[in-house]
Structure formats: C-alpha cells, structure tokens
Amino acid sequence: MNLTLRVWRQKNAKDRGRIVEYKVHDVSPDMSFLEMLDVTNEQLIEKGEEPIAFDHDCREGICGMCGLVINGIPHGPESATTTCQLHMRNFSNGDTITIEPWRARAFPIIRDLIVDRTAFDRIIRVDGKAGGFVSISTGGVPDANAIPIPKDDADLAMDAAACVGCGACVAACPNASAMLFVAAKVGHLGLLPQGQTERHNRVLRMVSQMDKEGFGGCTNMGECAAACPKEISLDFIARMNCDMIKASFVKG
Amino acid sequence: MTGVLTLYRSSIGKKAAMAITGLLMVLFVFVHMIGNLKVYYGPGGTPEPMLDVYGRFLREMGYPILGHEQGLWIARLLLLGAVGLHVWSAIQLTERRWTGRDVKYVQQKTLQASWASRTMLRGGVIIGLFIIGHLLHLTLGYFVPNFKDGAVYLNVVSGLKGIAPWLYIFAMLPLGLHIYHGLWSFFQTLGWNSQRSTELLRGLALLVALLVVVGNVSVVLTAMMTTLPS
Numbered sequence: 001m002n003l004t005l006r007v008w009r010q011k012n013a014k015d016r017g018r019i020v021e022y023k024v025h026d027v028s029p030d031m032s033f034l035e036m037l038d039v040t041n042e043q044l045i046e047k048g049e050e051p052i053a054f055d056h057d058c059r060e061g062i063c064g065m066c067g068l069v070i071n072g073i074p075h076g077p078e079s080a081t082t083t084c085q086l087h088m089r090n091f092s093n094g095d096t097i098t099i100e101p102w103r104a105r106a107f108p109i110i111r112d113l114i115v116d117r118t119a120f121d122r123i124i125r126v127d128g129k130a131g132g133f134v135s136i137s138t139g140g141v142p143d144a145n146a147i148p149i150p151k152d153d154a155d156l157a158m159d160a161a162a163c164v165g166c167g168a169c170v171a172a173c174p175n176a177s178a179m180l181f182v183a184a185k186v187g188h189l190g191l192l193p194q195g196q197t198e199r200h201n202r203v204l205r206m207v208s209q210m211d212k213e214g215f216g217g218c219t220n221m222g223e224c225a226a227a228c229p230k231e232i233s234l235d236f237i238a239r240m241n242c243d244m245i246k247a248s249f250v251k252g
Numbered sequence: 253m254t255g256v257l258t259l260y261r262s263s264i265g266k267k268a269a270m271a272i273t274g275l276l277m278v279l280f281v282f283v284h285m286i287g288n289l290k291v292y293y294g295p296g297g298t299p300e301p302m303l304d305v306y307g308r309f310l311r312e313m314g315y316p317i318l319g320h321e322q323g324l325w326i327a328r329l330l331l332l333g334a335v336g337l338h339v340w341s342a343i344q345l346t347e348r349r350w351t352g353r354d355v356k357y358v359q360q361k362t363l364q365a366s367w368a369s370r371t372m373l374r375g376g377v378i379i380g381l382f383i384i385g386h387l388l389h390l391t392l393g394y395f396v397p398n399f400k401d402g403a404v405y406l407n408v409v410s411g412l413k414g415i416a417p418w419l420y421i422f423a424m425l426p427l428g429l430h431i432y433h434g435l436w437s438f439f440q441t442l443g444w445n446s447q448r449s450t451e452l453l454r455g456l457a458l459l460v461a462l463l464v465v466v467g468n469v470s471v472v473l474t475a476m477m478t479t480l481p482s
C-alpha cells in the first residue's frame with residue numbers, strides 16, 4: 001500500500017509544532033501501525049530527514065506506552081485495540097492518515113508524538129504516599145484461599161485492573177478529563193478486601209492530585225470509555241463518585 | 253459539615269453540587285409544567301379561572317402555618333439558591349474544561365457522545381437567559397398588555413401573543429436536551445448508575461424531558477391561539 005501521512009512534528013516542548021505531510025510506500029496490510037511508522041522512519045532516514053519520534057514498548061497491547069490519535073480517534077479506528085495492535089488492513093491503499101499526539105495540558109509534548117504522562121504516576125503515588133496501590137509489605141505469599149473474595153467482585157476488580165495507563169481516555173475526552181483512568185485505579189482496589197484499609201484516603205488523595213494536575217472536569221459524555229483499548233466501563237466513574245462522596249464525609 | 257467543603261473543593265464535589273441543584277430544578281420544572289396545564293380549563297371556572305386558583309394556592313402555600321406568600325418565598329429562595337450554586341459550579345467546572353486542553357486537535361472525531369451531552373453549557377446559558385426573560389415577562393408583567401397581579405390566566409393569554417410564544421417554544425429545545433442528559437447524569441454523578449440500570453435511567457430522563465417539552469409547548473400554543481372576548 002502507498003499512504004499519505006499527515007504527522008504532527010514538534011522539536012521540543014517549546015516549539016510550536018505543525019503538521020508535515022509524508023508519502024510512504026511499500027506498506028503491507030499485515031504490518032501494525034507502529035511497524036508502518038518504522039518503515040516511514042527508514043524511508044525518512046534514507047532521505048536524510050529526522051525520523052518521527054513516537055512512544056512504544058511491548059508492542060503487544062499490555063504496557064500502555066503507545067498511543068497516537070489516528071484520524072481523530074485515540075488508538076485509531078478499531079475499538080478495544082491499542083495503537084501497537086492496530087493493523088494496516090484497517091486502511092486502504094491511497095489513504096491519507098492524520099497522526100497527532102495526545103493533547104492535554106497535563107500531558108505536555110516532549111517531542112513529535114511523545115507526551116509526558118508522569119501526571120499519571122503522580123496520581124498513583126501521591127506525594128510519596130499510596131494512591132493506586134496498597135502500602136503493605138507483601139511478605140510471604142499467602143494461601144490463595146486465605147481471603148475469600150466473591151467471584152463477581154473479583155471479576156469486576158479484574159476488569160478495572162486491565163487499565164494499562166495509556167491515557168487514551170484523557171486524549172478522547174473533550175474536556176481532557178482523567179476520570180476513567182483514576183476511576184479504574186480507585187475501583188480495582190476498592191473492590192478487594194486488601195484495598196479496604198486505605199479506601200477513603202486513596203480516593204481523596206488520588207482525586208485531589210488529579211485536580212491539581214490540571215485535567216478537565218467530567219461531563220459524563222462517555223468518550224473515554226468508547227476510546228479505551230481495555231474497555232474500562234463508565235460504571236467505575238460512578239463507583240468512584242460514590243466513594244469520593246462517602247470518603248469526604250467520613251474523613252471530613 | 254467539613255465533609256461538604258472537602259467534597260466541594262474537588263471537581264467531583266462541584267459536579268455533585270450541579271447534580272443535586274439540577275435535580276431540584278428538574279423537579280420544579282416538572283411540577284411547573286403540570287401547573288401550566290391548568291390553562292386548558294380556560295377563562296371560565298367558578299368563580300375564577302383554574303390557573304388563577306392554582307396561582308393563589310402557590311401564594312398561600314403552607315397557610316395558616318405560614319403567613320401569606322411565606323411558603324412561596326421559601327420556595328423562591330430555595331430555587332434561587334439552587335440556580336446560583338448551579339451556575340457558580342458551572343462556571344468553575346467550565347474554567348477547568350477550557351484549560352484542560354491548551355492546544356486543540358487538528359482532527360477530532362466524536363465517538364458516541366450525544367448532542368445533548370455536548371450542548372449542556374450552551375443550552376444552560378440559553379435556559380438562564382430564558383428564565384430571566386420569563387420572570388420579567390409573566391411574573392413582573394413587562395411586555396404584557398394590561399398586566400394585573402393575580403389574574404394569571406388573563407396575563408398568560410394576553411402575554412403570549414406576537415413573538416413571545418415563539419421564544420417560549422424555542423427555549424423548550426435546550427431545556428429538553430438539558431434535562432435529557434442532566435437527569436441521567438445526576439445518577440452517574442452521584443454514583444447510582446451502572447450498566448444494568450443505565451438504559452432504564454436514560455429512558456426515565458427521556459420521558460421526563462419529553463413530558464416537560466410537550467406539556468409546555470402545548471400550553472404555549474393553546475394560549476397563543478386563544479383570543480379573549482374584549
């Protein structure tokens with residue numbers, strides 16, 4: 001396939017950035033989107049041009065590093081799929097594809113298509129204290145049946161824990177809100193017995209940090225869940241709202 | 253008490269304030285629409301039009317535990333407080349939303365968000381302007397020929413002539429959309445929505461929105477087409 005790419009190029013955080021058009025040839029429909037970008041970069045290097053910088057790591061949909069807004073949709077046209085798992089057979093010969101980075105004030109651009117997502121890390125670990133994890137020393141491995149957990153809760157917790165922290169929810173939200181990510185992290189621990197001890201402090205800390213990072217407010221539009229490669233449901237946002245209201249009254 | 257402040261300081265708390273004040277207004281708007289239907293009783297009635305009887309009931313609400321108009325003023329203050337907090341939270345949340353994304357996308361697609369959910373702010377502003385106009389018009393009597401305090405039916409029928417009824421009907425579109433997204437949103441914001449109940453709650457929101465819009469539009473059209481014997 002031959003394609004025309006319209007790619008966001010930006011030298012560094014201060015640069016204004018702009019869309020640059022490139023022609024790529026010899027793209028196989030079996031390639032992943034990132035492999036297509038690798039091919040593009042090789043062709044750019046041959047021509048003596050600067051390759052396009054983009055984030056990636058596992059390339060198997062589990063690390064959450066990759067993330068591009070492809071033709072206006074975070075992670076591209078296929079639902080429940082990360083950019084690295086998106087295949088070029090979703091496109092046709094001759095297509096023009098627009099590729100942009102996540103855009104949010106809390107995710108400043110480092111270079112080209114790479115954004116700084118450490119805001120998420122600061123929500124997971126709020127001022128050195130536990131946010132999205134439990135602060136117990138794990139010790140020896142307990143017996144798997146030592147703490148009984150209802151199957152439904154375990155399943156739900158697993159659904160929430162599937163969040164890979166990619167940030168597509170923020171990228172898709174018209175308000176650049178991080179509610180789905182934070183809700184997934186608050187939710188998976190809130191459903192398990194091990195997460196109860198810090199339940200109230202966790203939601204208070206994480207929401208307060210989320211607000212501090214400058215993410216927008218949620219208006220319940222649901223674009224986040226539609227864009228999420230792990231299909232995290234809006235239900236977790238409702239759950240977090242409930243937890244937040246309770247925690248505010250319990251902890252004052 | 254400090255819990256309320258802790259909550260309100262967060263974006264989720266401001267949203268909860270919008271939800272609770274919004275629900276209060278939805279309830280008011282719904283009851284108000286039912287009240288408006290008294291227009292159908294016409295000018296007759298004994299000894300005065302049904303709409304006037306209803307108007308007098310509002311003024312005497314709680315009597316004799318409360319004095320004349322005291323119940324009405326309590327309700328008015330409550331509603332004014334609700335509108336005030338709703339608008340104040342809307343301003344604060346909107347400021348967050350507008351600064352959340354400093355550089356816009358070159359291309360951005362909407363995946364599934366409803367028109368109603370995307371027009372909450374614009375719709376809210378139109379509704380706010382409409383509320384001000386509506387109070388000036390039928391409560392205070394501006395632009396109503398021969399406005400007379402307490403003669404609700406006559407005021408409504410003579411006030412809803414010319415362009416006024418069309419403005420009322422126009423305002424029902426954003427109101428309906430606002431209620432449709434807002435009432436469902438209320439449950440989501442307070443954490444009572446889930447995949448199992450979401451269809452039901454969307455249905456409820458649609459039903460309430462439709463009833464309010466259809467009821468009010470029919471009342472306005474009726475008043476518009478009624479001519480009074482002079």
Ligand code: HEM
Binds near residue numbers: 267335342438
């Ligand atoms: C006075 C002018 C008004 C303005 C400026 C306004 C504005 C807004 C805005 C900006 C939102 C937030 C949208 C979001 O975050 O999703 C909202 C939500 C809402 N509004 Fe209004 N609104 C107004 C009047 C009303 C009225 C008259 C009603 C009732 C009929 C109402 C009911 C609601 C409800 C139920 C919500 C949902 C709260 C939530 O998201 O949980 N609003 N309004």
Ligand code: SF4
Binds near residue numbers: 164
């Ligand atoms: S909720 Fe979904 S879209 Fe958001 S960070 Fe987690 S996996 Fe990515």
Ligand code: FES
Binds near residue numbers: 064
């Ligand atoms: S590169 Fe790891 S999820 Fe895509």
